Amino acid sequence: MRSMHIFLLCVLGAAMLSAVFGNNSVGPEDCCFKHYPRKLNPRIIQSYYVTDSRCPIMGVILVTKKNNHICANPTFSWVERIMKTLDESIL
Structure with missing residues (x-):
C-alpha cells in the first residue's frame, strides 16, 4: 500500500511539472483571428x-x-493607404 502512495505521488508530481513546462512556450504575442470588416477613418489611427x-x-x-x-x-486598399501615410509621416 505504501508503494502505491509513492507511485501516485510521483505521477501527480510529473503531471504538475508537465503543466508548468507546457505553459512556457514561445509564440507570437499578438495575432489576428478575424479582420475588422469596415473602413476606418485614417485620422484616428496613431500607429500600426x-x-x-x-x-x-x-x-x-x-x-x-x-x-x-x-x-x-x-491587402485592403484603405489599410495600405493608412500604412503608407503613417510611414511617410515618420520620415
Missing part, C-alpha cells in the same frame, strides 16, 4: 504593426489614438 508570420492569418494591427487595437486585412 504587422502580426507575426506564425499567426493563423496575416494581419495588421492598427492602434488608435485611444489605444484600441484593431486587426485589419493588409
Whole structure:
C-alpha cells in the first residue's frame, strides 16, 4: 500500500511539472483571428504593426489614438493607404 502512495505521488508530481513546462512556450504575442470588416477613418489611427508570420492569418494591427487595437486585412486598399501615410509621416 505504501508503494502505491509513492507511485501516485510521483505521477501527480510529473503531471504538475508537465503543466508548468507546457505553459512556457514561445509564440507570437499578438495575432489576428478575424479582420475588422469596415473602413476606418485614417485620422484616428496613431500607429500600426504587422502580426507575426506564425499567426493563423496575416494581419495588421492598427492602434488608435485611444489605444484600441484593431486587426485589419493588409491587402485592403484603405489599410495600405493608412500604412503608407503613417510611414511617410515618420520620415
